Amino acid sequence: MYEQISHSLLNDILTQCKQPKGEDWQHFYTRLGANFYAIHSLFQHLYGQREDFKAQLGKLVTVLTQQYAQRAAHLRAKDLEREKNHDWFMQQKWVGMAMYCQGFAGNLANMREKLPYLQELGINLLHILPICDCPELQNDGGYAVRDFRQIDVRNGSMADLEQLIAAMQQSDMLLTLDVVVNHTSDEHAWAKQAKLGDQQYQDYYYMYPDRTIPDMFEAAMPEVFPENAPGSFTWNPDTGKWVMTVFNQYQWDLNYSNPAVLVEMVDIILFWANKGVDILRLDAVAFLWKKIGSSCQNEREAHLILQLLKDCCQVTAPGVIFIAEAIVAPIEIIKYFGEDAINAKECEIAYNATLMALLWDAVATKQTVLLTKGVEDLPEKLDRATWLNYVRCHDDIGLGFSDQAIIAAGFEPVSHRRFLVDYYTGHYPESNARGFAFGVNKKTGDARISGALASLAGLETALANQDQPAIDNAVLTIVLLHNLIMSFGGIPLLYYGDAVGTLNNDSYLQDENKMHDNRWVHRPTLDWEVLALKNEPGSVQQRLFSQIKQLIAIRKEISAFADLNNRELIALDNPHLFAFHRYVQTGMHPKVVVIANFDTSPQTAPLQAFRQKGLFKTPVLTELYSGQTLSTDTDSITIPPLTAYWLST
Ligand code: GLC
Numbered sequence: 342m343y344e345q346i347s348h349s350l351l352n353d354i355l356t357q358c359k360q361p362k363g364e365d366w367q368h369f370y371t372r373l374g375a376n377f378y379a380i381h382s383l384f385q386h387l388y389g390q391r392e393d394f395k396a397q398l399g400k401l402v403t404v405l406t407q408q409y410a411q412r413a414a415h416l417r418a419k420d421l422e423r424e425k426n427h428d429w430f431m432q433q434k435w436v437g438m439a440m441y442c443q444g445f446a447g448n449l450a451n452m453r454e455k456l457p458y459l460q461e462l463g464i465n466l467l468h469i470l471p472i473c474d475c476p477e478l479q480n481d482g483g484y485a486v487r488d489f490r491q492i493d494v495r496n497g498s499m500a501d502l503e504q505l506i507a508a509m510q511q512s513d514m515l516l517t518l519d520v521v522v523n524h525t526s527d528e529h530a531w532a533k534q535a536k537l538g539d540q541q542y543q544d545y546y547y548m549y550p551d552r553t554i555p556d557m558f559e560a561a562m563p564e565v566f567p568e569n570a571p572g573s574f575t576w577n578p579d580t581g582k583w584v585m586t587v588f589n590q591y592q593w594d595l596n597y598s599n600p601a602v603l604v605e606m607v608d609i610i611l612f613w614a615n616k617g618v619d620i621l622r623l624d625a626v627a628f629l630w631k632k633i634g635s636s637c638q639n640e641r642e643a644h645l646i647l648q649l650l651k652d653c654c655q656v657t658a659p660g661v662i663f664i665a666e667a668i669v670a671p672i673e674i675i676k677y678f679g680e681d682a683i684n685a686k687e688c689e690i691a692y693n694a695t696l697m698a699l700l701w702d703a704v705a706t707k708q709t710v711l712l713t714k715g716v717e718d719l720p721e722k723l724d725r726a727t728w729l730n731y732v733r734c735h736d737d738i739g740l741g742f743s744d745q746a747i748i749a750a751g752f753e754p755v756s757h758r759r760f761l762v763d764y765y766t767g768h769y770p771e772s773n774a775r776g777f778a779f780g781v782n783k784k785t786g787d788a789r790i791s792g793a794l795a796s797l798a799g800l801e802t803a804l805a806n807q808d809q810p811a812i813d814n815a816v817l818t819i820v821l822l823h824n825l826i827m828s829f830g831g832i833p834l835l836y837y838g839d840a841v842g843t844l845n846n847d848s849y850l851q852d853e854n855k856m857h858d859n860r861w862v863h864r865p866t867l868d869w870e871v872l873a874l875k876n877e878p879g880s881v882q883q884r885l886f887s888q889i890k891q892l893i894a895i896r897k898e899i900s901a902f903a904d905l906n907n908r909e910l911i912a913l914d915n916p917h918l919f920a921f922h923r924y925v926q927t928g929m930h931p932k933v934v935v936i937a938n939f940d941t942s943p944q945t946a947p948l949q950a951f952r953q954k955g956l957f958k959t960p961v962l963t964e965l966y967s968g969q970t971l972s973t974d975t976d977s978i979t980i981p982p983l984t985a986y987w988l989s990t
Contacts, residue, residue, distance in 0.1 A: 347381035376652045383649045388600045397600040408611035409657045420660035433902035437466035440837035449497035463893030468517040472496045478854045485526035489609045506617040517620040524592040536579040547585035555583045567782040614658035622664040639673045647687040663688040671695040678726040685726040693728035703939045705764040709919035711750035727904045728831030732822045737779040737789040765790045773799030777859040793863040795842040817983035824985040827896045830904040841882040917944045937985035945977045962988045
């Protein structure tokens with residue numbers, strides 16, 4: 342849009358700072374022109390009252406320019422390619438895995454050697470959990486960053502990362518890294534300056550001389566880590582001030598009402614974009630804006646900050662996209678794609694925490710009523726945006742579905758959530774699960790769940806009891822969950838170790854810096870001798886690995902699995918089944934009907950429900966995983982226990 346004020350302001354800024362010219366810069370100026378109206382409007386809205394408004398906006402443009410100057414030719418070429426093929430990340434060909442590089446391979450250099458293992462499984466997108474420099478002892482698994490531009494020596498060096506990126510690029514693999522946008526470690530250079538009394542850097546954080554404002558904030562702020570880090574402020578003796586620390590006491594929240602913080606963060610984001618990272622996972626984005634009297638989550642300004650980050654990234658590195666890590670209520674998560682838009686104007690990808698929690702509900706209840714209700718309630722996402730579908734990650738499982746959905750499914754919210762925690766912590770009589778309650782809030786009764794996928798799915802108990810039927814059910818459950826993240830629509834993100842059924846690991850209890858955070862029970866150091874059992878016929882590792890590998894391979898071949906808002910739920914009169922179909926709007930691509938049975942007995946679905954949707958018109962259906970054919974000349978179809986069928990029709 343042409344807009345006089347922003348146009349003349351941009352002219353001023355460009356005239357004042359010496360701007361490079363030449364053919365290479367044509368694309369940069371096109372993008373700057375296209376995005377500047379939005380950048381200016383957002384900046385004006387957030388910071389227009391400040392005297393330094395224009396100076397800060399000038400700094401922002403300088404950062405965009407300087408980082409473009411640094412952007413390598415091959416990355417600029419990739420930007421152009423991705424602009425042309427702008428749905429590139431929504432294709433079904435991407436299958437991801439998240440891992441700690443130390444736990445997975447030891448360090449970044451060894452990661453390169455492990456790429457063939459990942460390729461064998463079919464993984465072509467890696468999310469390597471935080472690798473930046475952080476304090477040696479207390480660092481929240483790397484999420485307390487001391488230096489955003491340095492690799493932590495325990496992970497290796499920048500050269501190791503660069504070599505890994507080069508190797509991945511050669512194999513058409515994508516790399517995702519974290520940018521911890523919400524906070525820094527209290528040992529970050531900015532925090533250190535703030536501790537010395539430097540006002541410029543104290544203004545990077547929320548710091549108050551007494552409890553008046555902290556008390557006002559805390560009155561409405563839920564606690565994120567109620568057991569280990571109650572409250573949202575920490576007393577800092579160096580300055581005699583209270584610092585906002587929403588997460589752990591050593592993680593200082595950045596103050597985005599200060600434009601200097603935003604400009605710094607844009608620079609950091611572009612630094613990583615220029616390293617060749619394809620996707621940036623923006624951590625804890627729901628918390629970016631704090632307002633007294635609010636929960637300080639999902640504030641409108643947090644969304645405006647994200648829009649600004651997106652617009653800026655689009656100017657300098659448009660081939661790089663964002664993942665929103667916002668583990669919030671279903672109705673709020675979807676907003677991190679950006680509201681009232683067609684293309685994502687905040688983050689192109691968001692964690693589908695809702696589906697994840699619903700899947701665990703279905704496993705515990707063996708019923709799909711809440712799963713179906715919760716998926717039905719998921720608002721339709723934007724066209725150019727996609728989910729990250731996962732079963733486990735390095736964090737706990739929050740039971741984040743809405744009370745209304747629980748009630749609509751016929752349960753009572755408080756007792757149902759308590760049942761789930763009891764179930765997964767093994768305190769429920771029929772439960773095989775071995776998880777742990779995490780983030781127990783005695784005041785509210787809330788709790789989340791930690792534990793490795795395989796242990797939560799009952800494999801650990803079954804192996805300990807040498808109970809073959811229970812082992813079989815656990816294997817089926819693990820495959821079923823992977824089946825659904827593969828077919829639901831979005832990028833499946835596996836978690837390291839899960840494809841071979843890695844169990845809980847309690848070695849963290851020996852480490853006094855980790856022992857109070859039971860998320861470490863599911864952050865394993867992989868044993869590659871155990872992983873090698875994937876080649877041992879009949880072993881649990883082989884059964885899981887081979888089945889998940891095959892699911893991945895099939896997913897990549899099926900165009901209906903690309904995420905183009907092309908999923909429709911199919912209501913079935915059976916509380917154990919969950920069904921939907923995936924289709925392609927154009928061309929002759931086959932549709933795929935997914936029917937999942939969460940019960941431990943076979944379950945039957947009437948074919949009528951599918952015929953009503955115009956499905957199953959052909960005389961035979963092919964189950965894509967087994968290759969088995971099924972006749973449609975019958976009234977119903979039977980799905981084996983803990984199994985999902987992919988029926989091509
Ligand atoms: C994100 C991370 C989590 C971390 C928190 C604070 O939620 O996934 O591991 O504890 O941010 O940085």
